[in-house]
Amino acid sequence: IGVESQDGWTIDAHPIHGAAASTNHPPVGSSFRTYRPIYFHEFVANHAARKRYWARSFLGWTNLNKSKPNPAHRAVADLGRLGYLSSVITQTHPSLRTLELHGYLRSAVCTTCRTEYDRQLFQNDLAQLNPAWSDFLNEMLASGALTTENPDERRRLGLKTNPDGDVDVPGVDYATFRYPACPSCLAKPPTDKDGKRHVVEVDVDGAWLAGNSTAGILKPNVIMFGESIPDTTKVAAEKAIDEASRVLVLGSSLATYSAWRLVKRAREQAMPVGIVNIGGVRGEDQFFGHLSTGNTGKEGLRCAHILEEMLPSLVTELSQRSTAPLTASAMARPFVPAPWA
Structure with missing residues (x-):
């Protein structure tokens, strides 16, 4: 993804990342x-x-x-420091100390x-x-x-x-x-x-x-298979979505309903949705069916890239800009990177 096509995805964005961000493989693996x-x-x-x-x-x-943490994880933390993210939800269990949807x-x-x-x-x-x-x-x-x-x-x-x-x-x-x-x-x-x-x-x-x-x-x-997510976690995740202006999904097929419904919630509020994932995504037609033929990325974005390669390159290019798109005072909640970052 080029920096220019990212312009619509850098202000108050809220990323949700899944297993592929940690494994560098398609989320549905052998x-x-x-x-x-x-x-x-x-x-x-x-x-x-x-x-x-x-x-x-x-x-x-x-x-x-x-x-x-791999380069993709560190790049997500860097994007937060640069002012391009308001918060992060993770679906996997790597103990990265973001909003951990599944524990x-x-x-x-x-x-x-x-x-x-x-x-x-x-x-x-x-x-x-x-x-x-x-x-x-x-x-x-x-x-x-x-x-x-x-x-x-x-x-x-x-x-x-x-x-x-x-x-x-x-x-x-x-x-x-x-x-x-x-x-x-x-x-x-x-x-x-x-x-x-x-x-x-x-x-x-x-x-x-x-x-x-x-x-x-x-x-x-x-959260084991068949176990309910605590209400406090649900509310926190929904609040994070509601306070964002758009949602970026990184390395997730959204196969679990708990993650898919958050992206659906964003679309119901007319937020643009971006998905970077190798492989299929659950119900993605619902997120991109409205896109116009002239869309340059601001209305929505769907692509397949290796996150460990793409995200660090994106950080390098964005860090060369003179001003960040979002200051801590402008965020609903100041971005706090994980302690490993």
């Missing part, structure tokens, strides 16, 4: 074609499902925790009391509760099976990894895996909506026990 994630209702209701989830997450966390992986959260726990400390607890699994993880790390980016090499070593940190080891029995209970609920069990005291039971090592336990289950602090 890694998800045979991968069925655990749904929220399964996780909260099924002890075995939680064992499976946390075992696979335990194996994938070490590398996932090493993930760093983040940097912590676990109790499904009962909503207390959060640092994910790395939780990882340490998992290692202590599962010494055999910890040894297996160390062996996999030493072999390079979890660090190689070559999918063929991973398959040769008997592993299948997914972008959300899930690691599948064929033939493994997850029944032996243990996970801790929420420390807060364990120390002081809360009451339910009827005033009855919850029960939290653990084994001698502190692992959560099924049977009598009715609380203290820890889950990843992300």
Whole structure:
């Protein structure tokens, strides 16, 4: 995208970015074609499902925790500093500390009391509760099976990894895996909506026990499939859209309704919509059907570019301009970049 065609997209723009901004791949990739994630209702209701989830997450966390922002992420922060963005909504879980529509992986959260726990400390607890699994993880790390980016090499070593940190080891029995209970609920069990005291039971090592336990289950602090987004997050996202003059979608197919409806909300207010994504986009005809044949980009924009290449180049060109299009005082909320930027 040339700078001239970006003129209509630089004032009070509100970007929504998805998985492709983090992976540099089309959002609908082969890694998800045979991968069925655990749904929220399964996780909260099924002890075995939680064992499976946390075992696979335990194996994938070490590398996932090493993930760093790529040039596209840093360019988004730079565009904010230059005054071209008012706020950012992210759909993925990279812990970039913007408005995180679907949560983040940097912590676990109790499904009962909503207390959060640092994910790395939780990882340490998992290692202590599962010494055999910890040894297996160390062996996999030493072999390079979890660090190689070559999918063929991973398959040769008997592993299948997914972008959300899930690691599948064929033939493994997850029944032996243990996970801790929420420390807060364990120390002081809360009451339910009827005033009855919850029960939290653990084994001698502190692992959560099924049977009598009715609380203290820890889950990843992300919106799982089938789980509702908190009302506070919905309101914040809608407010960010309403306070913008246009919306720019970066690296997202808008496959999830929660993201698609925000762009639809913008169009219902006659805001121009720009989408930069490799691959298809859900219902994109609704966003661009009104464009005139002489549109130069100000009415709307749809293109396919590699974000890691396009956005840094755009930042370089825009930074050479003498004045920014939007000062902090003119923004509804001053842009605050993520701490890594």
